Amino acid sequence: MRLQAMTRVLAGAAIMVAMGSSGWVAAQSGTTTVLQPADLEKLFPATVFYSGQSAPTQLRNSGGVKFADGHYVLASMVDTSGYSTGVAAKYQGYLIAEVPLKIEGKLLPAGAYGFGFLDGDRFVVTDLGGHDVLTAHSAKDTDKARPRPLEVSDDPAGGFRLYAGRNYVHFGR
Numbered sequence: 001m002r003l004q005a006m007t008r009v010l011a012g013a014a015i016m017v018a019m020g021s022s023g024w025v026a027a028q029s030g031t032t033t034v035l036q037p038a039d040l041e042k043l044f045p046a047t048v049f050y051s052g053q054s055a056p057t058q059l060r061n062s063g064g065v066k067f068a069d070g071h072y073v074l075a076s077m078v079d080t081s082g083y084s085t086g087v088a089a090k091y092q093g094y095l096i097a098e099v100p101l102k103i104e105g106k107l108l109p110a111g112a113y114g115f116g117f118l119d120g121d122r123f124v125v126t127d128l129g130g131h132d133v134l135t136a137h138s139a140k141d142t143d144k145a146r147p148r149p150l151e152v153s154d155d156p157a158g159g160f161r162l163y164a165g166r167n168y169v170h171f172g173r
Contacts, residue, residue: 035064051130063152071098090116103171104136117164
């Protein structure tokens with residue numbers, strides 16, 4: 001069962017790379033574009049592997065960025081109902097980065113990760129085994145009207161914001 005789940009995840013990743021290189025996403029070539037959930041339907045795998053299990057993604061709660069050079073950063077909330085309370089607390093979403101990122105000034109290598117917004121204005125990124133890789137301070141956007149469970153948007157100061165409700169972290173390359 002786990003081998004089948006891992007095979008689906010790897011197949012989804014291969015499809016994502018193929019789609020990205022042939023330009024199937026409705027983003028313009030040569031420009032950096034914020035992606036909406038409809039854009040990710042063709043890119044993000046339906047299930048992802050994390051901490052010994054596979055979980056379905058919530059593509060309606062997803063977002064990302066296609067950079068001018070064709071590389072992607074994709075994020076989606078996941079259904080963590082099969083995970084323990086301790087794991088689910090810090091594993092709320094799945095992040096795929098084809099390039100190294102800076103999240104709140106801290107370097108995150110390219111790869112696939114779990115992430116979560118925690119109490120105390122903390123954001124944590126974990127490897128696929130559930131081990132902490134990066135912890136950063138998150139901020140709250142109290143002026144945000146109608147927040148979504150997950151969203152990626154441009155940051156007025158440059159770069160991008162990854163939101164979970166009104167909480168966000170700044171990221172860029």
